[in-house]
Amino acid sequence: MLSRHVLKQVGSCPRAARRAFATEVSSSPASSENVAQSVRPKKSEKPRISTAVILNRSPILTKAPTPFETAFYSYQARIRRALSNPFPHDFYFKQGSLLQTRFNLEERQREKRAFGPSFLPTEDVDPEKAAADKAAVEQLAQQEGEGEELTSRTHKADLTNDVKSLDRKGQRNLYLLLLAEENGKDVWRFPQGGLEKGDLLHQAAQKDLFAECGEQMDTWIVGRNPIGVYKPKPASNEPQDHVFFFKGHIMAGQVHVDGQRVKDFAWLTKEEIGEKVDKDYWEVVSDILSDC
Amino acid sequence: MSLLHSARATPLRSCIAGVRHYAVKKPDQTSDPIRETLRRVLYPANVKNRASPVGTWRPDVARALQRAIPSVQAHDTIERAWLLHRRYLRKQREAELARKFERMREAMDELYKLDQTLYMEANRSDDPRAKSQQEMEMMKKMKMSEVRTLEARVPGLFPRELRIPTETPPRDGWNYEYKPFQRPL
Numbered sequence: 001m002l003s004r005h006v007l008k009q010v011g012s013c014p015r016a017a018r019r020a021f022a023t024e025v026s027s028s029p030a031s032s033e034n035v036a037q038s039v040r041p042k043k044s045e046k047p048r049i050s051t052a053v054i055l056n057r058s059p060i061l062t063k064a065p066t067p068f069e070t071a072f073y074s075y076q077a078r079i080r081r082a083l084s085n086p087f088p089h090d091f092y093f094k095q096g097s098l099l100q101t102r103f104n105l106e107e108r109q110r111e112k113r114a115f116g117p118s119f120l121p122t123e124d125v126d127p128e129k130a131a132a133d134k135a136a137v138e139q140l141a142q143q144e145g146e147g148e149e150l151t152s153r154t155h156k157a158d159l160t161n162d163v164k165s166l167d168r169k170g171q172r173n174l175y176l177l178l179l180a181e182e183n184g185k186d187v188w189r190f191p192q193g194g195l196e197k198g199d200l201l202h203q204a205a206q207k208d209l210f211a212e213c214g215e216q217m218d219t220w221i222v223g224r225n226p227i228g229v230y231k232p233k234p235a236s237n238e239p240q241d242h243v244f245f246f247k248g249h250i251m252a253g254q255v256h257v258d259g260q261r262v263k264d265f266a267w268l269t270k271e272e273i274g275e276k277v278d279k280d281y282w283e284v285v286s287d288i289l290s291d292c
Numbered sequence: 293m294s295l296l297h298s299a300r301a302t303p304l305r306s307c308i309a310g311v312r313h314y315a316v317k318k319p320d321q322t323s324d325p326i327r328e329t330l331r332r333v334l335y336p337a338n339v340k341n342r343a344s345p346v347g348t349w350r351p352d353v354a355r356a357l358q359r360a361i362p363s364v365q366a367h368d369t370i371e372r373a374w375l376l377h378r379r380y381l382r383k384q385r386e387a388e389l390a391r392k393f394e395r396m397r398e399a400m401d402e403l404y405k406l407d408q409t410l411y412m413e414a415n416r417s418d419d420p421r422a423k424s425q426q427e428m429e430m431m432k433k434m435k436m437s438e439v440r441t442l443e444a445r446v447p448g449l450f451p452r453e454l455r456i457p458t459e460t461p462p463r464d465g466w467n468y469e470y471k472p473f474q475r476p477l
Contacts, residue, residue: 047406049406049407049410058454058455058457059457060455060457060458060461060462061457061458061459061460061461062457062458062459068373068377069377072370072374075360075370078359078360079357079360079361081356081360082350082353082356082357082359082360083353083357084350085350086350088333090329091329091333095325114359114360115356115359115360116359119355119356119359150459150460151460151461151462151463152460153459153460153461155461155465165466166466166468167461167465167466170457170461171457200410200413200414201403201410201413201414202414202477203477206477207477215472216470216472217470217472218453218470218472218473220445220450220451220454223448224413224414224415224416224417224418225396225399225400225414225415226396226399226400226403226414227392227395227396227399228395228396228398228399229395229398229399229402229403231402242402242406244399244402244403245399249451249454251451251453251454251455252453252466252467252470253467253468253470253472254468254470284395287391287392287394287395288392288395290388291384291388
């Protein structure tokens with residue numbers, strides 16, 4: 001069932017089975033049945049603990065402000081401009097310098113934008129001088145250069161909707177989801193694995209993550225506490241499974257799946273996970289994931 | 293008597309209205325434009341009856357405010373809308389945290405019922421300064437630079453590689469070519 005666990009179970013079961021059936025040979029069939037029956041219910045009562053990791057890629061970009069927020073901020077900026085002191089440009093700039101001219105031109109533009117073009121009194125400046133100033137400022141801008149081009153907020157992965165990319169949806173939280181085979185069916189779930197003997201839960205979570213997703217990632221499990229528990233409905237006579245979720249962060253690298261039991265992976269936002277995952281799994285997991 | 297005499301003896305102040313005694317320009321000083329500007333900026337006039345670069349509002353403040361604010365009622369409505377918006381965001385955030393915490397509490401309760409030792413271990417907090425046995429053994433075999441990398445990530449604290457969100461993404465994007473470093477569990 002669980003890759004790391006398989007060997008251990010194979011190792012332990014024959015011994016236990018042999019011990020259970022050892023009494024059959026010596027005693028009568030009736031007593032051996034009783035012994036077998038007494039062994040089986042004890043096994044089904046013992047619950048199974050597994051650990052899973054919800055690997056999160058935190059947002060890379062700050063949230064874009066909503067239209068209401070932008071409008072409010074510009075409204076507040078206008079009020080602040082109306083109430084504040086005029087900037088002492090003759091203190092901060094050398095008198096008559098080109099930078100001062102540039103600043104005054106830009107400041108005039110800003111005032112016009114804030115209060116309207118008819119607000120400022122018309123400057124009684126010589127038109128030739130004004131044109132000369134403007135030309136000089138433009139030349140300065142050319143000399144200073146364009147400046148560095150800022151990287152766009154939408155990445156190529158956003159346009160192609162590449163779910164394997166870690167650059168997609170910079171503003172949102174992305175979570176790792178694996179397409180794995182369980183009981184013959186292909187299900188989308190978080191990386192999961194069993195618990196070895198002597199391991200603590202958070203250590204087992206880290207090991208399971210590396211086992212299912214490869215070691216080519218820089219990950220960090222947050223603390224020792226599980227953040228959620230999933231109890232799937234057990235088939236009759238099967239022990240109750242408990243899957244403890246742990247939160248992890250990925251800082252660098254990428255997932256490499258082996259392709260045998262784990263067939264595919266995707267980095268998805270909360271709503272996209274809701275579309276892919278089983279309903280009872282989603283009931284638990286939806287409370288753990290972040291909306292934004 | 294002597295005090296009065298000494299007061300009379302000091303020269304009369306030059307006529308800069310509203311400037312403090314220590315900021316007054318001495319008559320024998322040369323007029324340096326930088327000095328004048330500094331003096332004006334550092335010691336603004338007390339009397340504010342005309343525009344000045346520091347210490348007073350812009351002269352057309354009333355007119356500017358009229359342009360900025362549509363009306364008193366509109367301003368109040370905008371304020372209320374903003375507070376409502378902030379309240380909505382705050383309630384959303386608090387509800388999400390409450391849901392997450394509820395799931396954590398549920399998980400810990402289940403763990404308590406299942407396995408006592410695992411529960412006690414999960415509740416213990418890490419000492420950032422303590423080095424585990426595994427760490428000590430790993431450190432013996434490593435080079436000095438690797439030891440520094442190992443010690444850089446302190447258990448129980450956030451790793452420094454967690455990036456703060458920015459306005460624009462990094463030029464090179466996500467680092468897909470990460471060379472793994474073995475760390476103790």
